[in-house]
Amino acid sequence: MFVSYKWLAEYVDLTGITPDELAEKITRSGIEVEGVDVLNEGMKGVVIGHVVEKEQHPDADKLNKCQVDLGKGEIVQIVCGAKNVDKGQKVAVATVGAVLPGNFKIKKAKLRGEVSNGMICSLQELGIESKLVAKEYSEGIFVFPSDVEVGADALEQLNLDDAVLELGLTPNRADALSMLGVAHEVAAILNLEVKYPEISYERTADKASNAVTVKVEATEDNPLYTAKVIKNVTISPSPLWMQTRLMAAGIRPHNNVVDITNFVLLEYGQPLHAFDYDRLGSKEILVRRAKDGEKIVTLDDQERTLTVDHLVITNGTEPVALAGVMGGANSEVQSDTKTVLLESALFDGQTIRNASKDHGLRSEASARYEKGVDPNRVLPAAERAAELISLYAGGEVLEGTVEVQSTTFEPVIVQTTVEKVNRVLGMNISAEEMKTIFERLQFGVKLDNSTITVTVPTRRGDITIEEDLVEEVARLYGYDNIPTTLPIGQAFPGKLTDYQEKRRKVRRYLEGAGLNQAITYSLTSEEKAAKYALEASELTKLALPMSEERSVLRLSLLPHLLDALKYNLARQIDQVSLYEIGSIFLTQGKDLQPLEKERLSAAVTGLWHSHSWQAEKKPVDFYVVKGIVDGLVDLLGLTKHIQYKQANREGMHPGRTAELFLGEKLVGFIGQIHPTVQKQLDLTETYVFELSLVDLLTVEVAETRFEVIPRFPSITRDIALVVNKDVVAGEIEQIITEAGGKMLKNVSVFDLYEGDRLEEGKKSVAFSLRYFDPERTLTDEDVTKAHDKVLKAVEEKVGATLRG
Structure with a gap:
């Protein structure tokens, strides 16, 4: 709204x-x-000008030279290309120095040799959407009514100062x-009063009941129907103030009668429809359900086939409107219309919703009927429209209203107590304060000790039960005034489980590492579903998919994360870091619910660090993403439990991919997307990981224990081991760690050499080993003893020798 x-x-x-x-x-x-x-934000310098002369530009067929009076005797020449510009018009002029939407500044210019001191503006150039501009001005400048003052602020006249x-x-x-x-x-x-429009207009001696009769067969769909008849109307543009208010509300102006029905719809919330009385074909209105196969051509010139589920307004024989949705072309108000039959009615919301959905027609009227209109505004809205048609279309309103009503509309009465309201809100609001709140809402209210009886006006159809009254008190008393309190009692509900706490830590860690959370569809295509899956499974297919692209449940989060990267890269966002925590679905057999498992996936591309001032750039590589995973593993206390192993996985780079194992169980993988896949998806170099989050978060780890900062120094020894090329560094590191005993505190790789000085099929891997004893200062003899065990272990298990 x-x-x-x-x-x-x-x-x-x-x-x-x-x-x-x-x-x-x-x-x-x-x-x-x-x-x-x-x-009018950012706009200035637009005034009303009077075109006093117009002549053809001497060197351009599509341009005109206009002499424009800007008020106070100031006449300037403006070159204008609008087809509809003419002598005698009052138009919007952006003067030299004016600013239009988009910070477009008007300067003195020459167009084909002729000086132009400003610009005559269309409504679009003043920031009004094309779809809201009346058709007669949609392809040219806007022409003001002749009574506007020359030199006045054009933005104010157009209600753009709003x-x-x-x-x-x-x-x-x-x-x-x-x-x-x-x-x-x-x-x-x-805490103010509402001022309603005062309705007053003259009525003719002729009665509306003599001009039309109304019969309602579908009383459940249409419990109230009213009709007024207005003669001798003159169809013309509506007043400028009305047009601008409609445009501000997102409605395009048409003519005075149609604009008035739309204006009253916005004002009262009651949809109205104006029929051309002379085109109805009878003096009868019959409201009924449509017949199967019955047809109507609506105002949009579309022929529509109706069913018995649709409610129609007829002239006794053929439909003239699809009730509550759109009128028929056969009874449309046109430029020669002289007599108007004005409809104001109450229609069942579900019936209107069905018709709107079946025909793909969503109108301002149908939207209001679907949600419910105030039955007690049906007649006042008709009276307001009759007044305006009388005033702005010269219409003569016939005496009386033809009305058919099959039910009464009484306000709802709801009771609550002061104790109930305060108990639900956790507050101590007095009975008088509650009474005042309901009076401010203009509800009828009676206070009997602690019982509050509220008479709810029909305009507030959302209030039907006691809890609705509690909500009204809360929101008008002020949500900010509801105190923050802790629960009282022996048990405190709502504690996070260990799994939930760990998952929350994971989210915080990843966002702190610079990744942004993404949420993608659980439904995918058969082609994408099994890509990058950690576990093989048959696909879980939907019985009634919305499309082929959303027909099966996913087995991995990565395909859609890669789609998200592609979407961003296509829009020149070339540094993207996304993660997602979500479920994948493993089939457990026919007619059985699929098994959900929570996964953590991430996809990163672009520069990881960029310091332009220091000319430093670091693109994402395998070790950046591995560092993120290492930090996560360390956060969960699993550093000693996780192993990386080189791997070949479909869709992943064969030399830059590793699998993660928790003991003997595969719990994830990490690496670069295969270059051919990157090319297919128009991705830059992209690194990803997918982890079985449920496996990582359910491992029981030892409680964190802190140690005293050591007083004794550590000793570092470096060794370069020559091994076969197929021996991986991780395997050697594990052997060193196990053989080093308690004194070996840290092992890290710092060099790899493969060259002419080594035998064919050999490589040298250098490790740095740090030994430390918290109880004493180590001697060379202590370290040598432990170091010899390490050398012996690597020689026995992988055939490693010290590089000379």
């Missing part, structure tokens, strides 16, 4: 409160304001789909 601040101020006194302040108060009271759009609040309404707040509904909400927040 788009709410014009200036329009709203006609119903509620907003003196002293800015649009932004109002938006904040509305949001804090329970209706989210998604944005405040200042229509702010529009965009309300993000939940389905239950249908009352706020109207200006009066929003006015009631704002008045309650600010």
